[in-house]
Amino acid sequence: MTNSDKNRLKDKAFQVFGIFCTLIGLVVLAVFLIDILIKGLGRIDWEFLTSLPSRRAARAGILTAWAGTLWILVLTTIIAFPLGVSAGVYLEEYARKNRLSNFLEINISNLAGVPSIIYGLLGMEIFVRQMGLGGSLLSGALTLSLLILPIIIVTTREAIKAVPGSIRDGSYALGASKWQTVWNQVLPASFGGILTGIILALSRAVGEAAPLIVIGALAYVPFIPSSPLDEFTVLPIQIFNWTSRPQEAFLINAAAAIIMLLFITFLLNGIAVYLRNKQQKKIKW
Amino acid sequence: MAKNNIKLEAKNLNAYYGDFKALKDITISMEEKAVTAFIGPSGCGKSTFLRTLNRMNDYIDGFRTEGDILLDGKDIYDKNIRVDELRKEVGMVFQKPNPFPKTIFENVVYGLKIQGIKNKAHLEEAAEKSLRQTALWEEVKDKMHKSALALSGGQQQRLCIARALAISPSVILMDEPTSALDPISTAKIEELIYELKNDYTIVIVTHNMQQAGRVSDNTAFFYMGELIEFGKTKTIFTSPSNDRTQNYITGRFG
Numbered sequence: 165m166t167n168s169d170k171n172r173l174k175d176k177a178f179q180v181f182g183i184f185c186t187l188i189g190l191v192v193l194a195v196f197l198i199d200i201l202i203k204g205l206g207r208i209d210w211e212f213l214t215s216l217p218s219r220r221a222a223r224a225g226i227l228t229a230w231a232g233t234l235w236i237l238v239l240t241t242i243i244a245f246p247l248g249v250s251a252g253v254y255l256e257e258y259a260r261k262n263r264l265s266n267f268l269e270i271n272i273s274n275l276a277g278v279p280s281i282i283y284g285l286l287g288m289e290i291f292v293r294q295m296g297l298g299g300s301l302l303s304g305a306l307t308l309s310l311l312i313l314p315i316i317i318v319t320t321r322e323a324i325k326a327v328p329g330s331i332r333d334g335s336y337a338l339g340a341s342k343w344q345t346v347w348n349q350v351l352p353a354s355f356g357g358i359l360t361g362i363i364l365a366l367s368r369a370v371g372e373a374a375p376l377i378v379i380g381a382l383a384y385v386p387f388i389p390s391s392p393l394d395e396f397t398v399l400p401i402q403i404f405n406w407t408s409r410p411q412e413a414f415l416i417n418a419a420a421a422i423i424m425l426l427f428i429t430f431l432l433n434g435i436a437v438y439l440r441n442k443q444q445k446k447i448k449w
Numbered sequence: 450m451a452k453n454n455i456k457l458e459a460k461n462l463n464a465y466y467g468d469f470k471a472l473k474d475i476t477i478s479m480e481e482k483a484v485t486a487f488i489g490p491s492g493c494g495k496s497t498f499l500r501t502l503n504r505m506n507d508y509i510d511g512f513r514t515e516g517d518i519l520l521d522g523k524d525i526y527d528k529n530i531r532v533d534e535l536r537k538e539v540g541m542v543f544q545k546p547n548p549f550p551k552t553i554f555e556n557v558v559y560g561l562k563i564q565g566i567k568n569k570a571h572l573e574e575a576a577e578k579s580l581r582q583t584a585l586w587e588e589v590k591d592k593m594h595k596s597a598l599a600l601s602g603g604q605q606q607r608l609c610i611a612r613a614l615a616i617s618p619s620v621i622l623m624d625e626p627t628s629a630l631d632p633i634s635t636a637k638i639e640e641l642i643y644e645l646k647n648d649y650t651i652v653i654v655t656h657n658m659q660q661a662g663r664v665s666d667n668t669a670f671f672y673m674g675e676l677i678e679f680g681k682t683k684t685i686f687t688s689p690s691n692d693r694t695q696n697y698i699t700g701r702f703g
Contacts, residue, residue: 261510330547334609337505337541338560338616339533348563353550 200426204419212420216386217402221413226421231388232301232381232396233370233428239305239392240312240369245362248313252320252358257346276314283311284375292379299380302392307375312365319361323354356443360436367432371425373400399425456481456650457502457620462516464497466509471497473674475516479667484642484651486665486682488658490697493671495654499622502652503539504532520620537564540613544625546605548597548612553589556597556608560616579611583641603634610641614649621645623653627660639664658698662686670694 215225259265287307297303335345383405385397406418457479464472472494479485487495506512517524548556557576580586585607627635642664655661669679678694689695
């Protein structure tokens, strides 16, 4: 065998190995999805979506769970969106580049890597106990907001950074103040990117169970929350609860709830991809 | 050289980026309603100097100046001067056309809108007036509400000039306004500069020696942060008194 034959063989070998590695992840995911779909799809009907939880698997539904998830989504957005975007704008446009801003930057990136259960413990101490909010929707949304704030701040900064400096120069040169420039030029030009980041952050928050369990969200809530101070449950907690039961029927319920949760997550991701593509088409620098 | 009043004046101006001294003891005066050109090799400080004239360097960390810049006799770095007011008086056009990613109309009236002017008729009138001044009106009047990014490079640059004129400044700073344009667009911009100097004081930075010769009344030659020579453009180009000016103009370096 000549040297070049050997090289070609190595090349081929790596290609095969690479395909194998790529497929492992996909195949496992596909097997999981198919298994869930087979088990759960038949269980999903109008009654399942509109029934309250029950001790009997056949009568149990996920009404309170998805209503809670929706509440959490909306409240978390209302809390995290203005905080995260404002912080991102401040760090990118206003903060002078010095030691303090460097220190803040590094720590925000670090916060994005903190395990979610730690945020749960923090939320329990601050919101549930100190502020006396109890295991309410508001406590949950505040906790999840803390969890996704670093992600929103980082993506906001990336989106703002992508706006060329010449646009800011043009605005300043016409007598605009910093705020006018941010509001009229920078934010509109980077809004698609910011929105994409927020939606991806929310789709992460939707899937969290651990921090909400820590702050005391319950699996059995026999009513739809009607105010932010009500107790609640969310889909991931309902799923966690059902999968820990021994009866087969509850496992099928869990599979059906997982399909609903995946549906919400994929929907959010789909919106994010759509917005990003639309934005890229609209603005060509 | 005192044909006209002095509009802009720098007195013993030093400028620093951190520890780096970018401008060294610049003293120069610019005539009202005339074109003053700054020439010199890259990094000589001419653009830095231009950007101190409307304080565009304010947002650069570590930038500071010493000495005075006087606009109509008033120091523009004085504490009582509001920088947004200054920039309404001293407009600027950049090297690369930088229209906002908005409609043509929104581009032209941006400067007025941020001053709080909302009257639609007034805005439309102002937009038409400045687009006519830049000879762009006939080309864009039917697509005022289309994106400015769809215009050609030369049209974009004239739009940027129209945008600057809309807030009625008295001085217009131009930072190599034609370096990104083709020869025909360049000729149109130069023609425009020639007309604008009837009403405005123009300061232009250029890398193109012929352009400085064609459009300017006075020329300043910068080298390594120093003002080497300043005078009538004709004099600078035909009989410069400094060897370095002579060498630069004849293309021996730069």
